[in-house]
Amino acid sequence: MTATTPTTASTEVVELAPSYAIPIVLALAALPIALLQVWIGAVMGLFGLFLMFQTVTLRLRLTETALDVYRSETLIRRFPYADWQNWVIFWDGFPVLFYFREVKSIHFLPILFDPKALRTALEKRIGH
Numbered sequence: 001m002t003a004t005t006p007t008t009a010s011t012e013v014v015e016l017a018p019s020y021a022i023p024i025v026l027a028l029a030a031l032p033i034a035l036l037q038v039w040i041g042a043v044m045g046l047f048g049l050f051l052m053f054q055t056v057t058l059r060l061r062l063t064e065t066a067l068d069v070y071r072s073e074t075l076i077r078r079f080p081y082a083d084w085q086n087w088v089i090f091w092d093g094f095p096v097l098f099y100f101r102e103v104k105s106i107h108f109l110p111i112l113f114d115p116k117a118l119r120t121a122l123e124k125r126i127g128h
Contacts, residue, residue: 014062014121016113022096023052023112055112062121067100079107081126089115 026048034041059070069077079102087100095115099108111118122128 012064014117016060016062016117016121018055018059019111019113019115020052020055021094022110023048023055026051051110051112054110058112060113060118062118062125064125084126087122087126087128089119 027045028048030041030045030048032041033044057071061068061070065080065082067079067081068075069079079100083102083104085101085103087098089095089111090097090099095111097108098111098115098118099106101107
């Protein structure tokens with residue numbers, strides 16, 4: 001689910017709803033793995049908990065000009081679309097990774113938000 005808030009008559013900001021799929025899958029898969037290999041299960045479980053924390057605290061907002069990353073209500077990073085060269089959401093059946101390349105850097109983000117809303121918003125704003 002996405003929440004949209006009109007900011008002006010012609011622009012809207014889309015805030016992506018969180019998706020807990022990846023953190024839950026990692027945390028649940030860590031339990032049987034821990035029975036076989038304690039350290040691998042522990043690392044996997046901790047990573048799942050870390051991603052759960054990130055899912056709860058981070059929000060992506062897509063404006064008309066940039067992808068903004070917020071922690072609570074504090075803007076922590078802005079990625080202007082004008083600097084983007086390419087973007088891809090990996091694995092349609094179970095999206096796990098969002099990749100985008102800017103002029104000077106590349107970024108990989110785990111899918112901790114609604115991938116369908118992300119795809120729709122990016123296609124509307126910058127195409128594919």
